[in-house]
Amino acid sequence: MRAIVILPSYDEAENVLPLSADILSRDPSIEVLVVDDNSPDGTGDLVERARQDEPRLHLLRRAGKLGLGSAYLAGFRYALDHDADLILTMDCDYSHHPRYLPTILSAMGEADMVVGSRYVPGGGVTNWPLTRRLLSRFANAYTRLLLRVPVHDCTAGFRCYRREVIERVEPFKIGSSGYSFLEEMVCRVHRAGFRIAEIPIVFEDRTRGVSKIDHREVYRAAWHVLVTAIRGPH
Numbered sequence: 001m002r003a004i005v006i007l008p009s010y011d012e013a014e015n016v017l018p019l020s021a022d023i024l025s026r027d028p029s030i031e032v033l034v035v036d037d038n039s040p041d042g043t044g045d046l047v048e049r050a051r052q053d054e055p056r057l058h059l060l061r062r063a064g065k066l067g068l069g070s071a072y073l074a075g076f077r078y079a080l081d082h083d084a085d086l087i088l089t090m091d092c093d094y095s096h097h098p099r100y101l102p103t104i105l106s107a108m109g110e111a112d113m114v115v116g117s118r119y120v121p122g123g124g125v126t127n128w129p130l131t132r133r134l135l136s137r138f139a140n141a142y143t144r145l146l147l148r149v150p151v152h153d154c155t156a157g158f159r160c161y162r163r164e165v166i167e168r169v170e171p172f173k174i175g176s177s178g179y180s181f182l183e184e185m186v187c188r189v190h191r192a193g194f195r196i197a198e199i200p201i202v203f204e205d206r207t208r209g210v211s212k213i214d215h216r217e218v219y220r221a222a223w224h225v226l227v228t229a230i231r232g233p234h
């Protein structure tokens, strides 16, 4: 089983190397692909150097900041081309802790997609202000209602997909290049009849680096989910 973890990164110089090393230490079948969008803080250069000594660390460099969804797509393309059986995604800021990887991988025994979920019993969020908690809860309630998906954490970026899932649901046709790629992807996987499992994770707010999500992205995501609900996944 070849598992590739996609780490989209933009200005994650303080996180990328300790996080990649931590991920790689969890299982010898795991490889890491950093998809870096020419981060001004030199994240890409750090990975470029580190990969000289670590054959399981890979790097895809893009010319500029093209959005989270499009970074996942570039990672999917790479993982499919490099014969990955399992394709995982994690944030590159330690909010998704690698300690959950063994549980996620074993949950794949009975699922086609696993979500590291904040909103199932045992899951949660630490260090988030009330406004951020409410926004995330609202985004999930909104998505569940509009897209009619049985998943409790539709906005989570901690995921594992079976290769066949990515091949079948045509993520390359998703209209959003930003964060709402995640919601549409859940919808496509569910509608294609695949089994989605959620395992509880505690999401920890980043302690290093800065958030890239802004108000515009939130509105854009809400709009994209609404359009997806009306037109269907497209």
Ligand SMILES: Nc1nc2c(ncn2[C@@H]2O[C@H](COP(=O)(O)OP(=O)(O)OP(=O)(O)O)[C@@H](O)[C@H]2O)c(=O)[nH]1
Pocket (backbone or CB within 6 Å): 007, 008, 009, 010, 011, 012, 035, 036, 037, 065, 066, 067, 068, 071, 090, 091, 092, 093, 095, 205, 206, 210, 211, 212, 213
């Ligand atoms: N390659 C690439 N990575 C991105 C882009 N936007 C965000 N990221 C990465 O996507 C991950 C999630 O972004 P964050 O800024 O942590 O956003 P978030 O986790 O939704 O929000 P916070 O909880 O505030 O951190 C991080 O690893 C970012 O570095 C982008 O345009 N391109």
Ligand SMILES: [Mg+2]
Pocket (backbone or CB within 6 Å): 091, 093, 095, 206, 211
């Ligand atoms: Mg984050």
